[in-house]
Amino acid sequence: MVGEKDLEASLETLRANAAGPVAGVFGPSSLTWRIDREAVIFLGAGRALLLQLAHPWVAAAIAEHSSTLADPIGRFHRTFDIVFTMVFGSLDRALLSSRQLHRRHSMIIGEMPETVGPFAAGSRYCANDIPSLRWVHATLVETALMVHDLVLPPLSAEERERYWSEARLYGALFGLTGDDLPADWSGFAAYNAAMAQSDTLTVSPAARQIAEQIFRGARPWLRPPRWYRALAARMLPERLRAGFGLVLDARDIRAADNALTWIRRVYPKLPDRLRYVGPYQEAQARLRGEPQPDWMIRCLNRAWIGRPQMDVRGKG
Template sequence: MASPVTADTSRAASRHDLERHIAAAVQRVTNPIEGMFGPHSVSWRINRESALFLGAGRAALLQLAHPWVAAALDQHSSLLAKPIARFHNTFRFVFTMIFGSAPQAVRAAHSLYEMHTRITGDLPADVAGYAKGSRYEALQVPALLWVYATLIESAVIAYECVLPAITPDQKEAYYAESKILAGLFGLPPDALPSDWSAFQTYIAQMFASQALGVSDRSRFMAHHIMTGAGSWIHVPPWYRSLTTEWLPPRFREEFALTFGHRERKSSQRAHRFLPGLYAKLPSTLRYVGPYQEACARLSNRNPGLLVRSSNRFWIGQPHTPFDK
């Protein structure tokens, strides 16, 4: 795989790429009601955990560190005015692809692709290796790959913050399964690192490269997210400290996020109290609504009120979409 510096930045995910991957993914499905992954997958095991919320801030900030992604979010999304809507939109697609039936996952993939075809624009300023006025498209492979990578890696970091560490074999299995999700995003197989080790190398290369960089505008958006501005959520100091801890030092500096003695102590306290607190959560709170809805579907049960309420928190609606 090419390094982020030498990669072809003009390459876009094509409809042919998407349809070819969907066909291959569907062919592997043995029971469509179980979806693309199924209840025995590592993907279900990791992504069912509400602990994923711990990594949402990190993933969001690292996405803002990609100038194309930051410009698209600024110019085409409700991130600043309605940050919760952006949160819901992300998890609505991701959770449908992971926990929905196979037909739901396919419809979600088509809908996401169509949405991305409408997201284009010009960079408003020079950032890192990109010139002001240069063109971006949401379907450009490097940007799609980076968004996918932030979600996959941040999920593992958040999981291991409160639960026993995932074994190397499980990480390999998780990454192998995640390539199905990447294909549903529209990413062609040859754009993906080959295995978990190569995936980690790719991320390290990105962190050190001019493929990422923080502008004044993306810094403003990051601080907007970290304070919960524009939403009913009050982001606690320990969450901000954890998010900052999980960023490379380069991006702590570029985003102007303090990680001094106070923040270190706060994140250390979070590491101590979160696992015990998380272990006491009832399953209705510990597991995300779309996972609970999937379990009800497999048992031929209607999801109850608590599941619908959890769905409203995670995806902004009572049921996983794209059902018809």
């Protein structure tokens, strides 16, 4: 388990390797900024969530401790607020977000309500468990690159290695050390392939129920469109797709194909102000020395993180 001292040790290592106090952990020349700035990465949110739910501990924690179902928009904002502040925030804000996430996770403990895969009923789970954190980290890193390469020119082999090297820094924000993560991209790919076949990922009844409720939508206007559900399902390993009961018919496949074709044609032509997420644009404004994000960045931030400015937050 990642304790507070473990986290602080990871953050000290990260601070020594960060781009700088203003640039943050990664900075503008990083592949992490280049990929995570793209609004189209949201296409992978459904896939990442389903992969996380496929881990029985994660599903149990969400079922018992999360407001995902009662407040899906709030959950969306809180999740992206944490992720984007870690990636695009100033160094102090990124570290603060890391500490806040760790404190939140420290309160998420419980017992498995039933046996699922290798996890026995009554066994204890905790959100700061290293294997669970490693898996959540992997779903975010792999999915972002997968969607990027679906829509935009794929990264080269050398760029993938750089991206994974940066992802190991990102892992430090979760309290993961170099020993907790694969050393290179091929090791990361092997880890994901092994997890996809392992019964460590077993879709529990709770996971399936949460997924059904999310993709059905608490209200009609919150329901993801057919093509989005189909695309999320197609990006899953077949075994997990079956576990979630995601059966795709010809209409589903056609809807996903048509949407992806249209997105590939239109998205790269969007102006940067619409194409790039608000927190990235705020980070660029911060590097230019601008004291406040402009009105458009504030509007985009409200859409992505639920508040107008990323780099304003209470003390941790």
